[in-house]
Amino acid sequence: MLSIRLNPLQTSLKCLSIVRILQNNHYLLQNGSPTPTVSDFYLFRLQTHKQLHCTHKRFYTVEKFASKDPDVFGDIAGNKFEEFPLDPDEQEQEDFEKNEATVPRRLKLSKGQYADLIKEHIGKGDLQSAVKVLDLVKENRDKPTTYMYNLLLRAYAVQGNLISAWKTFTSMKRRALPLNAATYVSVINACANSPKRELALDRLANIREEMMLKNVVLNEVHYNAMVKAYGRHESLLDAFQIVDQMIDNKVTIGVDTFKSLLYACISNKEHGLRHALVVWHMMHRWRKQPDLLTYNLMLRAIRDTKMGNLKSNDVLLLNYQNSRILVSDSLKPDLLAHPPVVSNIHLPERSAESPDMISQAPIKTSAVVANNGKCEDFKLEEIHEKNKLILFGGFNGFMQRLEADGIQPDVKTITLLLDLVPDSLAIERKLLSVARTHKIALDIDFFNMLIKKRSFRKDYKAAKEVLDDIQRHNLVPDMITWGVLALGCKTLDDAQTLLDGLETAGHTLNPVIAGSLLGNACSMNNIPYILEILKLLMLLRIRPSSHIYTILDKYKRKVEDNLKSDQSTKIYRKPEFRKKFEVFKTRYEKFQLKFNREDNPEYIRDRRSRPSRTTSTVHNYQK
Structure with missing residues (x-):
């Protein structure tokens, strides 16, 4: 800046010196002085230069424009403003900008690379590392994008972590990031998957109010997510109100919306199946083709929910007579048909001669009441409790419906x-x-x-x-397989075969399987079977569960009551059984003392101080 100002000044001074030299030469020639020599000319120029130099010093002082620090630019103007101390936050920011070096652009990640890094951590299930990527963005002095936050919101939604999802959502609004459709859907899904019902419903009300105030245009995905969220938290009425809003706002209602409604129906255990039938017939009325997931949800509704007070001749859809439940003896009962049909249903009875086949002699259910050949209105839930599929075409009818729909x-x-x-x-x-x-x-x-x-x-x-x-099917039995197989081990030989297979498969006995085996042994009054399982538990040092103690305590009380009763069965009057039972009581007391049972009965604590009573017969049996 100083050099720019002095260059024109120096040029003008040089011109002025040349003019004065010419004037002096002209003056000497006019006064008749001799022709100046070269030495006179240089002497005169030196005097003139000194004069000019003095003039330059007088009018333009260089010290005035001298910089205090040659490495600092812009400090020659002096202090024109009053200085104030910085706040702690401002001082921290000042120190950060002064001491921390800015990362060059070529060494930093791009926005897409930040997002890929977040997705990689989420794929590994490491959400903490995914959140730390945002800290890396801040360290590199970059700005996070909505897509980065949406990735985190979706991960929290899958886990049902509503608290963390809401904090992330609040952070987005604080940073003034644009909120798109995926942002709201992820927050709603976090509410749907959250185990905290009250908190989820409260957050749903807040997000709906915010979307209404901001005039957010809702699409089918938003509505489906809200229907699913309300349904999972047993707010079926709100779920149907959301669908009514879709109809009022002329939003397309597709198969996904009906599937979300079926999710909501399953949450209502008492009346869910009735509402599921309403949704099914709504699909048929609006000509929506069900898919595989729709059928699976219907099966879940049939298995897990009830019909409530649904009766024959009821209309499922208001002002739609084609949804009235008809009563006809000529048609096969099927509530999934259009119109739904029931009849004087006959439930099959299991025959004693062929327990694996269905008896051909049917019995009429008590739910159907007929007077003078006419069937009155009856509650369908009583039939549904006895046979889940008979009101839906049976097994063959349901499979034929799947085939007809190409499923x-x-x-x-x-x-x-x-x-x-x-x-x-x-x-x-x-x-x-x-x-x-x-x-x-x-x-x-x-x-x-x-x-x-x-x-x-x-x-x-x-x-x-x-x-x-x-x-x-080239499958390997797991621990649950051996557990359910233990239900059928009624003899000690069966139990030994099961335990051998368990060991061959690389598994060990656990309290659950031991409880099943002891339950079978107690039900069969097989004391050697009981003693063998107790011996195995002590040998393997497997701590018994409360369920095992409950089984053995009940068995002990039952046998003691039968031994005191005069009307006991023949087996309890045999001396051999009494001897074995004495062995069982002694072994069971030692078993409880070995594992330090916390809820020991009083008689066990009383007998700790007394010497154990071992008869010769008990000693011989133990041998």
């Missing part, structure tokens, strides 16, 4: 049907045949459920046959 069942469909079909070996084999026909890869959970289903109806032989099916 290929998957493993979830087959697993849900296993829960719904009657306890019949014939239907279970037919279900396995359907899975083979459609080339459905069944998993170990399906076979575990099949073993449990057969064990509960005491068809232990068929339950063991499932192991062959597991081997044919």
Whole structure:
């Protein structure tokens, strides 16, 4: 700046000196002085230069423009402003800008690379590292984008971490980042997956109010997410009100909306199936084709919910007579048909001669009341409790409906049907045949459920046959498989076979399996069986659960009461059984003392101070 100002000044001074030299030469020539020599000329120029130099010093002082620090630019103007001390925050920012070096652009990540880094951490399940990426953005003096925050919001929504999701959402608003549709949907999904019902409903009300105040245009995805959120928190009325808003705002209602409504219906255990039927017939009225997930949700509603007070001749949809439940003896009962149909339903009765087949002699349910050949209105829930699928076309009718709609069942469909079909070996084999026909890869959970289903109806032989099916499907039994197989071990030999297989598979005995084995042994009054399991628990140092103590305490009280009673059965009057029971009581007391049972009965604490009573017969049996 100083050099720019002095350059024109020096030029003008040089011109002025030349003019004065010419004037002096002209003066000498006029006065008749001799012609000046070269020495006179240089002497005169030197005097003139000194004079000019003095003149320059007088009018333009260089010291005035001298910089205090040659490395600092712009300090020659002096202090024109009054200085004040900085605030702590301002001082911190000043120190940061003064001491921290700015990262060059070529060494920093781009916005897309920051987002990819966040996605990589989320894919590994490390949300803390994903959040630290935002700190890295701040350190590099970059600005985060809405997409980065949306990635974090979606991760929190999947986990149901509503508190962290709401903090992230608040941080976005504080940074004045634009909120798009994905932002609101992620927050709503976080409310849907949150286990805290009251907090989720409160946040849903806040987000709906904010969207209304900001005039956010809601689309089908927003509405579906809200329907699902209200449904999962058992607010079915609000879920249907959201659908009414969609109709009022002329938003397209697709299959996804109906599936969200079915999610909401499943949350209502008492009346959910009735509402699910309403949704099903709404789909048919609006000509929406159901998909596989729709059928699976309907099966879940049939399995987990009830119909409430739904009766025959009721209208499912208001002002839509095609949804009235008709009563007809000529048609097969099917509430999924259009119109829905019920009849004088006959439930099959299991025959004593063929427990694995359905008896051909049906019985009429008590729910149907007929007077003079006319069927009155009756509650359908009483029939639904006895047979889950009979009101929906039965197993064959449901499979035919799937085929008519071009739906290929998957493993979830087959697993849900296993829960719904009657306890019949014939239907279970037919279900396995359907899975083979459609080339459905069944998993170990399906076979575990099949073993449990057969064990509960005491068809232990068929339950063991499932192991062959597991081997044919190239599956490996897990711990749950051995647990449900233990339900059928009624003898000590069966238990020993199970324990050998458990050891071969690389598993160890646990309190759950031991409880199942002890329950079978107590129900069969097999004291050697009980003693062997107790011995094994002590040998392997497996601490018994409260369930095991409950089983053994009940058995001990039952036997003691029967031994005191005069009307006891023949087995309790045998001397051999009494001797074995004395051994059991002694062994059970030692068992409780070894594991320091906290809720010891009083008689055990009293007998600690007394010497143990060992008769010769007990000693001989223990040998």
